[in-house]
Amino acid sequence: MIPSDHVEPRPSLPAHFYNRDAALVARELLGAELRFSSAHGVISGVIVETEAYLGPHDPACHATAGRTARTWHLFGPPGTAYVYFVYGMHWCVNAVTREDGFGSAVLIRAVQPLRGIETMRERRPKARRDADLCNGPAKLCAAYGISRAQDGVSLVNSALRIVERESVPDEHVIVGPRVGISKAVDWPLRFRAVEIGAVP
DNA sequence: ACGCGGATGGCCT
DNA sequence: GGCCATCCGCGTA
Incomplete structure (x- = not known):
């Protein structure tokens, strides 16, 4: 029997994976696994929804503000975690794309929860179903325990990382407009993997 | 089922 | 001062 804390070793997505257009990286991150190893054990899940923020020329991207204290790590090297605080209470996590200094991210x-679900439930007692634990950018950060401490860490090397798992075929991907923004609202930069066999 | 608004604080103008 | 890359609860059906 496999112990409950056993986690299969899987290679991280390498830095060069992230050194491409954010839209391409966003599409290809579907099916990869977001893992966070902490004192509370390993939290993990499969990435099922992403959005691309293309850089300083994208009106909805935080890079339009320039390199400020808040956006500092958005301009970091590819494969960096950019974690920001929004609406006075929520954290969201991005994977930085393209070259150091450019300012684009996903x-x-x-995320579809895989491991550490008990810990997720403790952190998100309001989630009535497991499907509600990580089905939003701030929800998944709360469930994982991601906050400012993870801003700027490497998603290739650190305790928070993205590892290979599976690829999602095109027929299982829905592309649409980004959510919760007021500029460039019609740019098709949101990517969702349809959940096969999901219970409504 | 769906729409609306309050919570809540840091950051840019 | 106003604007958020959000979430949740409450109201009306």
Whole structure:
């Protein structure tokens, strides 16, 4: 029997995976696994929804504000975690894309929980079903325990990382407009993997 | 089922 | 001062 804390070793997505257009990285992150190892054990889940933020020329991207204290790590090297605080109470996590200093990223919007579900439930007591634990960018950060301490860490090397798992075929991917923004609202930069066999 | 608004604080103008 | 890459609860059906 496999112990409950056993986690299969899987290679991290390498830095060069992230050194491409954010839209391409967002599409290909679907099916990868977001893992966080902490004192509370390993938390993990499969990435099922992402959004691309293309850089300083994208009106909805935080890079338009320039390199400020808040956006500092958005301009970091590819494969960096950019974690920001929003609406006075929520954290969201991005994977930085393209070359060091460019300022584009992929927002991780939803994850299908795999491990550490008990810990997730403790952190998100309001989630009535397991499906509600990580189905939003701030929800998944709360469930994982991601906050400012993870801003700027490497998603290739650190306790918070993204590892290979599976690829999602095109016929299982829905592309649409980004959520919760007021500029460039019609740019098709949101990617969702349809959940096969999901119970409504 | 769906729409609306309050919570809540840091950051840019 | 106003604007958020959000979430949740409450109201009306």
